[in-house]
Amino acid sequence: MFSKKNKKNNDPTKTLPSTTVQTPVTLDNLKRVLANIDEAEIIERQTNNGQQVMLLYIRSLVNLERLNEAIVEPLNTSSHLTIHEYMISSKVSRMITLEEAETHLLRGNVILYGMDHEEFWAVPLQNTLSRSIQQSGTETIIYGAKDSFSELLEQNITMIRRRIPLMNLKTESFTIGSISKTEVVILYIEGITNPDYVSIARKKIASIDFDQFLDSSQVAAFMEDHKHSVFPQFQETDRPDSCAFSLGIGKLVILVGNTSYALIAPITFFHLFQSPEDYFLRWIISSFLRCIRYLSFIISVTLIPFYVAVTTHHYQMIPLQILFVLLESRSKLPFSPFWEAFLMLITLEIIKEASLRMPTKSGQTLGVIGGIVIGQATVAAGFSSNVLIVLVGISAIASFLVPNYEVTKSNSLLQFILLILAAYLGLFGILLGAIGILTHLNALSSLKQPYFAPVAPFYLKEWKDLFIRAPLPWMKTRPEYLHPVQKWRMSRRR
Template structure:
């Protein structure tokens, strides 16, 4: 898609200037170099080495400085060409010469022959180098890509106590290597395509042939092929384009920095999506149950994993419902509060000028501001600002009589509980829905909370991720998948892949999920 965006722009420009322009490589070396410079605007980082191969045979090597490996170009390409110039120039025709260069003399691993100027330009801007030979309408593309990349390090957004300490980086080839280290299966597939009309970034769909449902791969490919944007700067662009419902507060694809998580997902029968330049891989499809699962659940014994998962469900309940329940009970249902607790709450609220709903909104928004500020500040002071700011503002608000101490406790407990949810995007969704529950509780009390809860459940039941119901295995129900739902069964018991994915190979051989 957008293959000829350079050509369309330059053809219009050249038609004004009245010059002859072609999208195919010609036989004249200087004309080919001129066309290349015209397409990319003669940038300063374009390097062109002109060579004399003997017997008046001229050639040229072009590459982008900073994207290509200069040492490999000079040592394995240019020196080799000059050292064997008499042998090269002895070929009968330029076409035979370029074939001889490709087969005999060029010692770079990846060599491709092309006559398309569009392809040549895109590969050149991706880090490859180009070899032109005067008199032939084809060029050689050398795999000399090399640019500065971040070293493999521990994922920042997903910290674990036990598990692999390596995370994805911005280099696509490195990320593919990390997945192959976990899955040494010849059926592992990496389908490569391009995304972005102008950026031309590489995008890889990862799955295991023989496990994944072929219809799932076709659906992912169909949605990816519909992407029409200038550039996908990060995998979040891809996620938002191919999700089922962009109006839903819930994410319909998982994003992760962990190669072991992607490897585990594709072994279930899911599909991984990698984008060049992004350290976050996407996993499709997902369900609401995935929000409470962490790779660490499967690295510890099943009792520990089950306990941690139950804690997360409790944390999610507190995150969404605790402020709303407080508002409903204090404002409408005081009779449901035990007498001693009711007297204590009334005493702490004495002198507070605002109703419980306004209190909760003030403190909730303050906590969100502190959380966002802590995330944006440098790491060395971000945590300090979050902790100290929360303590100082909370104490000052209570001392000034703006909020009650019990409200500070409720908001602080809610903020802590939200951090128990492993999937960050789902945690944000729960924090957002919390304000909806608070408003409903302020208007209708417990009845409002129940109504909003019913509405959310209706939405989740109707929501899908790549065509898979978001509420599975709750509804539709897959009883055999419940052993890895709220409870995490022992590893020997989890010997089947999730039924909702309809995998071709249903037996997993004690596969973690």
């Protein structure tokens, strides 16, 4: 049913529809454009055979060493009839309009103006300023590749291409943002990824109309099907191996210029609990760790609300031994269980947020303050119970077990919602909240694909890579819910 829809491959709208009238490029126009830009340089040169050449570029965007090697030296030493013949670079392109010239200048190209023939040529000599390839900061693993994306788009594509050396790995480039002119690249494997996803992604990117994009999450915000949800509908990763794996099973990857995070889509809720390491470790261990992650998510969302529910409404349910501890611990506190939990959670969020923003050395001090002062001292002062401190600790640690940072963040919000429901309605409130969350998850979609697959809609075969990670040789097919063009992962089928 799905594959019947949108069979026609729509032509990509690769650039934003321009509202400006196209102006022919002239030297005067270019000089006007570059006026009042301090690092803009306009240099006049004469070639070996006496031709007059003008070089126009923005100094901060151009690699000056390469400018000498690729342009200045050939002009001085060689003799050619036309300007573009001097250029060593293979990507020399001729420009007709002023808009083209502006784009090239802003991307770090040098514009050559042959005064004799009145031709404008663009030579790409971008200053490739970027940090070196480093280890992933958000998705660290013990085994497996350690490299992660940087802010350089070309470099990021290279890292993926090295892992998938296929001509079928297609890239489609778009420019979005009227101010930032951000380059966005869709990557997919032709013959595996469902063309409908590519077409949906193209349409979504083409319909983006905004001025500035400084991070891939901003692009995701415009592409998401459900903008008001706390759950991410695009997986953000800075790991090229994650991207390569996703491409291999039929997803598409969106890379955004000047950001080190790629977007993967379509995803399901369960993909957010999967780590690249799951596929490197032995399957039993991976399955166990994956189950622990799901359990941790449930603990992090429901443990504190559960504490509030039982201490406020359901004292009958507490095992006597635990009730003994709870009564002792809570007997002299000034706050009700709800306010006690609420204040502790708010404090924890403040500490978490502060530790992210503070410099590393101050962060250590913050850990001491958070752990000792907030933890021990609040109990000693009688503001909080020992039991709650233990539960808050368990809940906070459990929230970090989910590999996806965005889910970790959404945990806190869900926890507060359930906390309020638990305070007023007890366990029934938690149940009601859980039903609400499940209903919401069921209603979500990522690139128009069901977010809660393979649970709903139900794909029994895909459960082998859901709560457990079955042995790799058993995973002979790509996930059915991704509707890949090529279903089988093996080239020789028996």
